[in-house]
Amino acid sequence: MRAALYLRISKDRTGEAEGVERHGEDGRALIDVKGWTLVETYTDNDTSATTGRRRPGFEALMAAVERRDIDVIVCWNTDRLYRSPADRLRVVEACRQHSVSIAPVRGPGIDMATPNGRMVAGMLGEMAWAEVEVKSDRQRRANRQAAEKGKPWMTGPRPFGYERTGGTLVEHPTEGELVRQAFTLITSGASLNSVTRMLNGAGARTTLGNEWRHNNVRVMLLNPLYAGLRAYAEMPPLGSKQSARSRPPVESRKLVPGTWEALITEDVWRASVAVLRDPGRLTNVGNFSAVRHLGSNLFRCGRCGDLTDGQRSGEPVMGVNYTNPRKDGQQGHRIYKCKRCHMSRRADPVDAFVRGVIAARLDRSDAADLVDAGKADGADLVSLRREAGELRARLDVLADALADGDMTRDQFARANRKALDRLTEVEARLTEGGGSHVLAGLAGPGAGQRWLTLDDMPLQRSALDALVEVVLHPVKAGRPRRGEEIDPATVEFRWRG
Template sequence: MKRCAIYTRLSKDADGTETATARQEADARAFAAAKGWTVAEVFKDVDLSAYRKVTRPGYESMLTALASRQVDGVLVWKLDRLVRSPAEFERFWAICETHDATLASVNEPVDTSNELGLVIVRILVAFARLESATMSLRLRSVKAASAKAGRPKHGGPRAFGLTDGWTDIVPHEADMIVDAAARVLAGESIRSIVLDWNRQSLTTSTGRPWSAQTLRNLLLQRRLCGQREHRGEIVADGVWPAILDVDTCDRLRTVLTDPARTVPHAGRTFLLSGILRCHNCDSRMRGSIATNGRRRYACPPKPEGCNGTVILADPTDQLLADMVCDALDSPDLASALGRPDDDGDDHAARIRVLIGRLDDLAGMWANGGISRREWMTARTSIDQQLEQARAAAAATTRNRQAAPWVGRGMQLRARWDDGLDLEFQRAAVGAVIDRAVIRAAVKGRNRFDADRIVVEWRA
């Protein structure tokens, strides 16, 4: 080899210390000098894996240099810096064979000039892959053990609301979380909170603007109430300070995972998208603009819906807005919401107790304490209780969302006509209306008929 290319890659050694590309390059240059080789070019990749299928720009440029005969071979600090996949090595070696290039390693006795040497190289690559797979397994095991022990998560961006290491609360960020939780539970949309925060130039822990998905993911994290979740299950109480109480976290999860909150993107400019239901197939109707320019709600086409129900949007919006404002000033609604379930705050605790019973039951079956038939019978009963408890928690949460609007129907109507933000309008409607079923048209699609609308109230 007269002209060699040095390839370096930043990674973690087995003992956890960093092998910097500069050190790899220095060792490789000394090795090349001892051999009398000229270093034609140095290619490097920083913080990129050779185990997972990721594109490495430096590696690809090195292959291009080999294919164009700009270099006679490649020198690496160690083979696992180059590849950790047998398939990728074969791709690399095919290029070397085609263009009479060679491979050398500073720390391994690599000789690719004969078949025995190539067999040894392939064995080393296979062991490098095994080492990567073993390391990945160890890391997953460590993370699972950390989760079960309730220890903080390490690595990645700083957790919003907590300092590095999760030792203390960041006051202004914790205040934002508390504010967002209260607003969501009062019926406000994630999107309106995000718009408000971004107008104030409030940012995430990485300094980026907020998005609806980022805020939603944050509010669903169990760490906010000092708990640790692993694979969807609460596995331990944490050792870091809590920002919210457990009940608030449970209520947030109930609200944010409610399927009724999911509104098709195209329907977000319509008040009742997702609230109106087709009488024929029960699909959620979407807002759209007809060819004549009129706004309407329509059942989606198959397979989501039957595409057979349509109603004019503007008069429907106005009718339901009036009904909502009237209902909020109604003594009946005030009475219904004024006596929310006295045990509402206990629903979340009961859910946790029932989940604990399921875990205990599974443990008894696993240890041979009960038969599979006994386990299934008991589990069916607990599942039914769990479903009832979750339904009661959801009902209580919805009542709490509606409560702030009660008695403010006239004020709301005045603000409505004065251009109240659509997100607040949707929050007000959703607080008291579960859904509205649109019956089949009798007078024709282009004529509004209020009798087609059947409202189902939340309380």
């Protein structure tokens, strides 16, 4: 008889495939004893049979059965071949149609061509699936208990910024500060690409040893673990078509204070979530000028900016446009053009002048005073955090009261809506207080030069907007004076604070 050997183990922590090697030795010994011919060996090392993920070795084995290339499947036990009811049904039906038997090393042989053989296969499969479900229930209950006690995950790759020591997390000597810098950048208006460049430029690598990419930077900046919070949500039931990725976003899950030291405050984390979840970050399609040019949709028109909206349609802000192509075929000059009255200004000289003025302002000794302008003080944030915690607890009490029948649905709806509205307001104020001031990373000697050399246009624009409102006025008729690129009187700076 032609035999195929199928080998699988769910976990291979060392990566040395010693488990499948042992099973392979026993399987080949059984084939020799039976006097069968080994046609092919199919292997799925470190692969679960319960998650629904594709098993390449299993798929190749099923293809061989369909081609009638084999007469018997040899495996360590039937639960190595199939676990889920769907896989079991597939194996049983394929083996029945093509008269292929199953010969486990540990267990009775199964002739799938007979009703009794298929019955035995079904019974063994149900027992294996029941074992999986019982084990899953135990793990889920243990995970929920650990989450409720605020214990960190201690399996899988360690989180960047922490080391695992003594059953808890402690700050990594170099990575912890990089995590704080990353949150400061993103909450002060920097892009994910800037944070990614910062991490890679510092020589940091993910805990799997890879270079940082914007997608795993995003995952890190959304993780409440860095605020000392443990997030928990139940996994979908086994066999469910619901994907684990379809669970609620991490900020909407149950959050419990953790037992480890936080690297940032909860306010900073919530500010980071607000920035990254902002739909406006995903709408930069077809409007690339919004992030490529210093004053696009930021500079205001001085000719019509003070008029009421009823006098002219459109916003009194300057968009970016280009003059007609030159005779030599090259692109025309870049201009700022008012969206309301269509007054225009050459963009390059305006940008150069504005950059010089802003750099000089940042180099002044009092520039550091701008960093804390408009920020909530520590006492405000403490009271807001306390109120947010009380509101979340109130929502849980209301849900329990409805479930126990202590209040009607109308009563619950009114009380729940009132608490949710107030929680939304409080969390918005916490988010605002947790955001890093856009000028925080620029304060100190050389701030002007640091701003000029920023390679992140959104961050550069945010810093400018935090300092001043720039208003462009129409230029006088005629050419500028010799050696003068721009008339300073036509660019007004309305300083904030």
